[in-house]
Amino acid sequence: xxxxxxxxxxxxxxxxxxxxxxxxxxxxxxxxxxxxxxxxxxxxxxxxxxxxxxxxxxxxxxxxxxxxxxxxxxxxxxxxxxxxxxxxxxxxxxxxxxxxxxxxxxxxxxxxxxxxxxxxxxxxxxxxxxxxxxxxxxxxxxxxxxxxxxxxxxxxxxxxxxxxxxxxxxxxxxxxxxxxxxxxxxxxxxxxxxxxxxxxxxxxxxxxxxxxxxxxxxxxxxxxxxxxxxxxxxxxxxxxxxxxxxxxxxxxxxxxxxxxxxxxxxxxxxxxxxxxxxxxxxxxxxxxxxxxxxxxxxxxxxxxxxxxxxxxxxxxxxxxxxxxxxxxxxxxxxxxxxxxxxxxxxxxxxxxxxxxxxxxxxxxxxxxxxxxxxxxxxxxxxxxxxxxxxxxxxxxxxxxxxxxxxxxxxxxxxxxxxxxxxxxxxxxxxxxxxxxxxxxxxxxxxxxxxxxxxxxxxxxxxxxxxxxxxxxxxxxxxxxxxxxxxxxx
Amino acid sequence: xxxxxxxxxxxxxxxxxxxxxxxxxxxxxxxxxxxxxxxxxxxxxxxxxxxxxxxxxxxxxxxxxxxxxxxxxxxxxxxxxxxxxxxxxxxxxxxxxxxxxxxxxxxxxxxxxxxxxxxxxxxxxxxxxxxxxxxxxxxxxxxxxxxxxxxxxxxxxxxxxxxxxxxxxxxxxxxxxxxxxxxxxxxxxxxxxxxxxxxxxxxxxxxxxxxxxxxxxxxxxxxxxxxxxxxxxxxxxxxxxxxxxxxxxxxxxxxxxxxxxxxxxxxxxxxxxxxxxxxxxxxxxxxxxxxxxxxxxxxxxxxxxxxxxxxxxxxxxxxxxxxxxxxxxxxxxxxxxxxxxxxxxxxxxxxxxxxxxxxxxxxxxxxxxxxxxxxxxxxxxxxxxxxxxxxxxxxxxxxxxxxxxxxxxxxxxxxxxxxxxxxxxxxxxxxxxxxxxxxxxxxxxxxxxxxxxxxxxxxxxx
Ligand SMILES: Nc1ncnc2c1ncn2[C@@H]1O[C@H](COP(=O)(O)OP(=O)(O)OP(=O)(O)O)[C@@H](O)[C@H]1O
Ligand SMILES: Nc1ncnc2c1ncn2[C@@H]1O[C@H](COP(=O)(O)OP(=O)(O)OP(=O)(O)O)[C@@H](O)[C@H]1O
Ligand SMILES: [Mg+2]
Ligand SMILES: [Mg+2]
Numbered sequence: 001x002x003x004x005x006x007x008x009x010x011x012x013x014x015x016x017x018x019x020x021x022x023x024x025x026x027x028x029x030x031x032x033x034x035x036x037x038x039x040x041x042x043x044x045x046x047x048x049x050x051x052x053x054x055x056x057x058x059x060x061x062x063x064x065x066x067x068x069x070x071x072x073x074x075x076x077x078x079x080x081x082x083x084x085x086x087x088x089x090x091x092x093x094x095x096x097x098x099x100x101x102x103x104x105x106x107x108x109x110x111x112x113x114x115x116x117x118x119x120x121x122x123x124x125x126x127x128x129x130x131x132x133x134x135x136x137x138x139x140x141x142x143x144x145x146x147x148x149x150x151x152x153x154x155x156x157x158x159x160x161x162x163x164x165x166x167x168x169x170x171x172x173x174x175x176x177x178x179x180x181x182x183x184x185x186x187x188x189x190x191x192x193x194x195x196x197x198x199x200x201x202x203x204x205x206x207x208x209x210x211x212x213x214x215x216x217x218x219x220x221x222x223x224x225x226x227x228x229x230x231x232x233x234x235x236x237x238x239x240x241x242x243x244x245x246x247x248x249x250x251x252x253x254x255x256x257x258x259x260x261x262x263x264x265x266x267x268x269x270x271x272x273x274x275x276x277x278x279x280x281x282x283x284x285x286x287x288x289x290x291x292x293x294x295x296x297x298x299x300x301x302x303x304x305x306x307x308x309x310x311x312x313x314x315x316x317x318x319x320x321x322x323x324x325x326x327x328x329x330x331x332x333x334x335x336x337x338x339x340x341x342x343x344x345x346x347x348x349x350x351x352x353x354x355x356x357x358x359x360x361x362x363x364x365x366x367x368x369x370x371x372x373x374x375x376x377x378x379x380x381x382x383x384x385x386x387x388x389x390x391x392x393x394x395x396x397x398x399x400x401x402x403x404x405x406x407x408x409x410x411x412x413x414x415x416x417x418x419x420x421x422x423x424x425x426x427x428x429x430x431x432x433x434x435x436x437x438x439x440x441x442x443x444x445x446x447x448x449x450x451x452x453x454x455x456x457x458x459x460x461x462x463x464x465x466x467x468x469x470x471x472x473x474x475x476x477x478x479x480x481x482x483x484x485x486x487x488x489x
Numbered sequence: 490x491x492x493x494x495x496x497x498x499x500x501x502x503x504x505x506x507x508x509x510x511x512x513x514x515x516x517x518x519x520x521x522x523x524x525x526x527x528x529x530x531x532x533x534x535x536x537x538x539x540x541x542x543x544x545x546x547x548x549x550x551x552x553x554x555x556x557x558x559x560x561x562x563x564x565x566x567x568x569x570x571x572x573x574x575x576x577x578x579x580x581x582x583x584x585x586x587x588x589x590x591x592x593x594x595x596x597x598x599x600x601x602x603x604x605x606x607x608x609x610x611x612x613x614x615x616x617x618x619x620x621x622x623x624x625x626x627x628x629x630x631x632x633x634x635x636x637x638x639x640x641x642x643x644x645x646x647x648x649x650x651x652x653x654x655x656x657x658x659x660x661x662x663x664x665x666x667x668x669x670x671x672x673x674x675x676x677x678x679x680x681x682x683x684x685x686x687x688x689x690x691x692x693x694x695x696x697x698x699x700x701x702x703x704x705x706x707x708x709x710x711x712x713x714x715x716x717x718x719x720x721x722x723x724x725x726x727x728x729x730x731x732x733x734x735x736x737x738x739x740x741x742x743x744x745x746x747x748x749x750x751x752x753x754x755x756x757x758x759x760x761x762x763x764x765x766x767x768x769x770x771x772x773x774x775x776x777x778x779x780x781x782x783x784x785x786x787x788x789x790x791x792x793x794x795x796x797x798x799x800x801x802x803x804x805x806x807x808x809x810x811x812x813x814x815x816x817x818x819x820x821x822x823x824x825x826x827x828x829x830x831x832x833x834x835x836x837x838x839x840x841x842x843x844x845x846x847x848x849x850x851x852x853x854x855x856x857x858x859x860x861x862x863x864x865x866x867x868x869x870x871x872x873x874x875x876x877x878x879x880x881x882x883x884x885x886x887x888x889x890x891x892x893x894x895x896x897x898x899x900x901x902x903x904x905x906x907x908x909x910x911x912x913x914x915x916x917x918x919x920x921x922x923x924x925x926x927x928x929x930x931x932x933x934x935x936x937x938x939x940x941x942x943x944x945x946x947x948x949x950x951x
Contacts, residue, residue, distance in 0.1 A: 412717050
């Protein structure tokens with residue numbers, strides 16, 4: 001797999017398919033599907049700002065991975081085909097994760113407006129002055145009219161975080177309100193209560209226009225039908241592409257959109273955006289016949305009951321399209337010459353792994369017998385004392401009781417047990433109790449630091465997981481499982 | 490690839506997954522991968538060797554070394570540069586700008602991988618940093634993938650604001666057979682190690698190099714060590730130390746290399762006792778490299794030395810305790826402090842007064858109660874006591890009569906200084922409060938030197 005150069009045509013084709021699909025799943029951030037109403041709404045706002053110089057503000061709210069960013073990308077892409085976006089308007093994108101305070105935000109705004117030179121070493125008294133200066137710089141056109149601006153603020157809740165003054169938001173919303181310049185401010189977030197975070201002066205300037213994106217709202221019929229369509233849609237390759245590409249290259253941008261004659265055959269399958277295709281010219285070498293064969297394989301796959309069952313399982317677990325894409329990515333990455341087709345058992349294995357990762361159980365099963373014994377001792381101890389935290393000495397006491405009553409267990413010296421206990425702590429299977437209001441510590445006044453043997457811990461793992469781990473532990477000595485099941489020794 | 494599978498056995502599945510996900514050089518990388526698994530399960534090894542094999546541009550960030558965001562960002566940027574240059578990068582925005590600049594100037598869309606080793610440390614930083622790295626691909630215009638390597642599971646990273654879900658891989662721990670296979674690969678270095686420390690003639694050397702001998706040793710070794718420990722690094726170390734001891738009688742022609750029962754009888758007590766040294770690594774310097782000069786002069790004193798050393802190591806707490814060489818009264822003060830910490834004041838009278846017959850009944854009641862609750866004083870940790878109480882117990886356990894001198898009080902300060910008891914160094918007869926912070930083993934060793942039986946005065950052991 002380390003870049004062997006063979007001329008086996010099958011291998012070449014499989015590699016190309018793998019590459020194409022990986023790009024389609026991970027790199028394509030502008031082909032959007034579904035939510036036509038919401039998309040139109042955003043489109044409308046942007047279009048009116050750019051074309052008619054109106055000012056707007058709105059919030060887009062939807063859970064993680066529901067396609068908010070993708071929707072915006074796709075709208076911007078569409079608009080850029082219709083109007084000369086780069087000349088007529090300024091798109092300024094900020095992300096609350098990166099632009100964590102107003103100073104950084106302003107720096108980024110300046111850079112995105114390409115006004116770094118104009119600002120130079122100038123020092124501004126206030127944020128508002130600075131922003132006003134930037135706007136005035138933009139108003140240099142013949143009619144002294146400012147370009148339209150689209151402000152897109154991702155992770156919007158981060159901009160109104162506690163401990164952060166909302167000066168940026170205040171000033172932006174104020175501009176949309178007072179119509180100093182045509183501007184659309186669109187906040188994007190996954191927090192439904194985000195408006196509550198706004199300061200009063202900011203809130204009063206916000207239009208209260210909300211756009212909600214809920215993953216499942218527009219699916220009719222069985223919930224997993226949507227996943228099935230997505231599976232087919234994502235994994236199928238556009239058949240016409242090879243024919244189209246050479247011609248496309250010669251055409252102007254606009255005409256590619258209208259080249260419906262070429263797309264007709266495969267309306268369902270979206271092709272990669274041109275910007276990505278142009279980067280990977282070798283994708284033209286995909287063989288037509290092979291493609292047909294592949295697409296037939298994928299459509300066939302979507303009919304299988306087993307596949308449908310898997311997808312149903314997944315959609316009960318999550319409707320997050322991004323997780324679904326991760327599943328597809330793992331699936332596709334398993335393709336190779338020796339395995340040129342998608343294996344249903346792979347799909348079900350990956351989905352099982354995603355739905356019920358059981359990493360906790362696996363973690364418990366990675367422990368040594370001694371460590372697991374300590375976990376069991378602790379669990380028993382906490383059962384007896386109604387979930388009160390325990391320290392090392394108490395756990396040790398229970399463990400020694402057990403190992404003394406069992407002649408077959410070899411005795412382990414205390415330092416080794418202590419080390420095993422610390423290992424559990426490192427893996428965060430047990431967690432120290434932070435509050436000192438427990439009955440044991442009330443008398444402690446001189447030393448707040450407790451020796452490690454007496455530090456109190458609670459079990460951080462649900463007992464179901466422990467049961468599960470004990471049940472399926474390979475080569476577990478019988479006396480341990482016996483001890484576990486017979487609770488108190 | 491084949492080669493790698495041989496170098497890293499028992500990790501076929503994980504290596505394959507990694508190769509598939511990272512793909513060939515021209516494929517699109519996943520956005521982020523999250524790798525978890527217990528300690529020493531080869532996570533770092535697998536990720537690093539896969540990346541080296543694929544020859545991708547990558548930066549490995551050890552989150553212990555890079556303990557502030559600034560250091561992380563600068564490590565990333567300077568790691569992606571070809572030559573050594575100073576980069577300054579304070580914020581995430583600088584990082585993103587820096588990455589985009591690199592993309593434009595040199596990197597293009599070549600795959601880039603950032604590995605965050607020991608990623609559990611990232612939780613100490615601002616939570617947004619990890620969220621941002623989880624979706625770094627979206628924030629900058631590169632074919633970039635972040636791999637997080639940690640011994641914790643994903644649920645331990647609770648993102649309050651949610652985060653982009655990574656693809657998760659799990660490295661399960663090795664079982665006994667797999668450990669056997671992996672340690673077995675170490676035969677050559679172990680033998681080499683052995684030959685460095687001992688002079689061995691060729692015939693015996695041939696015997697020692699037989700894989701059966703090593704396999705036999707490993708079986709015996711794992712039968713003792715597998716139960717308390719599954720940490721490969723620790724097991725490898727202990728195996729190396731013990732293999733030398735295993736081969737000793739063979740080198741000295743005392744036991745023939747084929748007499749497995751005798752060898753087993755020879756090694757099994759050694760293994761049992763060296764179990765105590767697990768994780769402690771005391772013997773490193775001494776037993777592994779006996780000085781060659783001594784070796785030649787008197788060969789038959791070496792086993793003796795070994796025994797001695799072993800014993801010494803086994804009683805390490807004891808030797809440690811005795812190494813303090815406290816003055817006589819200080820020892821009694823320390824013992825008194827221990828007793829004051831682990832007995833309830835209510836029982837003082839009964840414990841330290843000569844005639845206390847009446848309380849027998851009550852004692853039994855209390856003990857019955859304690860049995861049920863199982864909350865023994867010795868399990869709950871030391872309690873605080875006043876200076877008055879300490880002195881009272883001190884005089885009770887000390888047979889002779891001595892006066893309360895400033896010298897005695899100074900010794901309390903010394904004990905505090907030595908961190909044997911906790912409390913203030915200034916001595917105020919009325920308000921000073923202390924707590925004994927040494928363990929039972931330690932106090933028992935100290936008591937032994939003055940012929941005092943601590944157990945007799947501990948309420949829990951009555
Ligand atoms: N309706 C959709 N159409 C096309 N792709 C989608 C859609 N919904 C989600 N996706 C895909 O899921 C992934 C996550 O989507 P995206 O990043 O747009 O979500 P988001 O809502 O912006 O998430 P976050 O709240 O984390 O910012 C992307 O790879 C995207 O292509
Ligand atoms: N399958 C294996 N084959 C050979 N050697 C291995 C294997 N697995 C681990 N090792 C060795 O064990 C040691 C620990 O491995 P590594 O550092 O990769 O573990 P890790 O999972 O990263 O541990 P940690 O969580 O403590 O960082 C290394 O010296 C490595 O060479
Ligand atoms: Mg987003
Ligand atoms: Mg590591």
